Amino acid sequence: MKILIVGGGGREHALAWKIHQNREVSAIYAAPGNAGIAEIAECIPLQVSDIAGLSRLAREKGIDLTIVGPELPLSLGIVDEFEAQGLAVFGPCREAVAIESSKVFAKRLMKENNIPTASYEVFSDPQKAKEYVRHIGRPLVIKADGLAAGKGVVICQQPEEALKAIELIMVKQVFGQAGKQIIIEEYLSGEEASFLAFTDGQSIIPLASSQDHKTVYDGDQGPNTGGMGAYSPAPVISEQMQQKIMAKIMAPAIEGLARLGITYRGVLYAGLMIQDNEPMLLEFNARFGDPETQAIIRRLETDLVLVIQKVLQTRLHEVRLDWRQEASTCVVLASAGYPDSYQSGKEIIGLEEAARVDGVVLFHAGTTRQEGRLLTSGGRVLGVSALGETIAESISRAYAAVAKISFEGMHYRKDIGRRALSRALPKSKVA
Incomplete structure (x- = not known):
């Protein structure tokens, strides 16, 4: 094959x-x-x-x-x-991908199918959007309607921040046509988690839970990125919580698309906020998450090609996903300046030594080889993933490997998995 x-x-x-x-x-x-x-x-x-x-x-x-x-x-x-x-x-087909490529479409799908999410308004006129912000006054989230490489969401604690975001997205068009329309929605507090599932349009099978770290700096500070690290499982997603997510979010989405004549086949990704022990949907993505995949895939024992074939044959109900009991952590190493402008062509050293740390696998992102030298070629350069008997051990191993790698301007978050440590499950509960 x-x-x-x-x-x-x-x-x-x-x-x-x-x-x-x-x-x-x-x-x-x-x-x-x-x-x-x-x-x-x-x-x-x-x-x-x-x-x-x-x-x-x-x-x-x-x-x-x-x-x-x-x-x-x-x-x-x-x-x-x-x-x-x-x-x-x-x-998924192009029509189905609208759940990610158009946040307006996605929010309407949520509303029509009673999927729990933040209240929102849609704007195509920047002046009206600014007037709305001044009127509301409270913390808000500004979202570009279209694709923006994971960077089109701005969390605004103050009205001034929201006004600046509207100016950048709609007037200065930093995301191009993706910012012709925006969504302004209420700010949700709680703990975020990523929930991915395979679906053939009829059956839905969840993958192991995970938690992404979107912002560039420790303590969830700074602008959003494509993702600075992830771990799996996410203790905030208990078995009971998973059942709620499947019943209130995943199934209604697939069924709602079907009522529109759209069959969704592929991976459906739900970005969640867990608030007062209830799941609230932040966004849908129409593909495997990055860097969630780098954490989740280390724990998957079932053959991936087999699962994909069953999806394409509309026989996903025949599949059972088996998972390793270990926890997994992935720490992203990024170029200086990311998520804004950055320089490439910096030599990367220490990978062989890092790969010798127990449980570690290195996943390349923005890398290239020139004349025998490994060089940076992107904003996110490497994902250092590690398995461990516990979440704490997987985090420790990942950072032990990170310490052996270097390139000019390398930066990374030093708190990947910190929320999991306060909730860490006993080994027998890892799932």
């Missing part, structure tokens, strides 16, 4: 790492891939937005299954194009 992975980040390296363990897979291709993926796959220099080029590659290489990582090609209709050509591809 030949597999094509679309993407070149840490998530895609984690997927390739897992798929590489399947003995029936004879070849893995990645477009564009990265230096880490290149160790187990053939990387093809195609951009994820080049749908025609990717479909041509799949035909030329005789690809049996394509797995799409990032949201951009999904939003451009890569699944629709591949299916029209008879190519097997994993991910």
